[in-house]
Every structure is written in C-alpha cells, then in structure tokens.
Amino acid sequence: MHKIQPFHLAIPVDDLEKARIFYRDTLGCEEGRSSDHWVDFNFFGHQLVIHYKAADEPKNTGSNPVDGKDVPIPHFGVVLDWDTFQKFSEELKRKNVKFVIEPYIRFEGQVGEQATMFFKDPCGNALEFKAFQNIDQLFAK
Numbered sequence: 001m002h003k004i005q006p007f008h009l010a011i012p013v014d015d016l017e018k019a020r021i022f023y024r025d026t027l028g029c030e031e032g033r034s035s036d037h038w039v040d041f042n043f044f045g046h047q048l049v050i051h052y053k054a055a056d057e058p059k060n061t062g063s064n065p066v067d068g069k070d071v072p073i074p075h076f077g078v079v080l081d082w083d084t085f086q087k088f089s090e091e092l093k094r095k096n097v098k099f100v101i102e103p104y105i106r107f108e109g110q111v112g113e114q115a116t117m118f119f120k121d122p123c124g125n126a127l128e129f130k131a132f133q134n135i136d137q138l139f140a141k
Contacts, residue, residue, distance in 0.1 A: 012053035013123035044078040072126035085131030
C-alpha cells in the first residue's frame with residue numbers, strides 16, 4: 001500500500017461559529033482558511049472543512065449496534081496512538097464533552113481490540129476516535 005496522504009472531509013454544520021469554537025478550542029484543531037460559509041481545520045493532520053447548512057435541511061441520523069453499543073451513523077474520526085488517545089479522552093472529560101459512548105475498550109480480548117469513544121459536535125455530527133495497542137489489528141479479521 002502507498003504512503004497514506006491526508007484525507008479531506010467536508011461536513012455540514014448549522015451554526016458555523018459554535019462549530020468553529022468546538023473544533024478549534026475543544027478539540028484543539030488549528031484553523032486554516034475560511035469564509036463566511038466554511039472553515040478549514042487541521043484535523044490531526046487531515047483537512048476537515050465545516051460548511052454552513054441550515055438546520056431545517058435534513059441530516060442522516062441513525063445507529064447500528066456494535067459490541068453492545070448503539071454506534072451513531074454516519075460518523076467520522078481518527079485512529080490515534082494509544083497514549084494520545086488516553087490523554088485526549090481525559091482532556092475531553094475535563095472540558096465536559098458529553099459522550100455518546102464513553103471511552104472504553106471494544107472487543108476486549110478479541111481480534112481488533114481497541115479503545116474507542118464517540119461524541120457529537122455542537123451541530124450533531126458524530127465523531128469517533130479510536131486507538132489500538134497493536135496497530136496491526138486495524139484491519140484484522
């Protein structure tokens with residue numbers, strides 16, 4: 001496989017300023033270019049763009065059961081290294097982030113064991129951050 005390049009993801013937000021504050025101040029993402037309708041962020045080395053979309057326009061919502069938890073669909077996030085995940089989850093707790101799924105170990109003792117957590121931005125976009133003690137388990141069957 002080729003060296004992974006940063007991904008680009010654009011998501012809808014119905015309150016550009018609340019979302020800007022969340023990604024910049026709560027998650028610690030460096031802000032890049034912006035306009036009155038969108039803002040770029042350095043999302044853990046990837047390009048995330050929040051785009052204004054009115055609240056009355058429908059969003060995809062739902063969930064699927066995974067390891068006994070209702071995982072929000074759609075969602076996005078980043079695979080962090082183990083120590084960064086632990087520090088980041090503690091930082092989010094100190095900032096009183098409301099978790100959809102609190103940080104925990106999923107598939108404990110099984111192939112694909114991972115730390116994971118889910119929360120939403122102020123506009124309802126679901127995020128998942130995860131980590132593997134053994135990164136070789138990322139795509140393990």
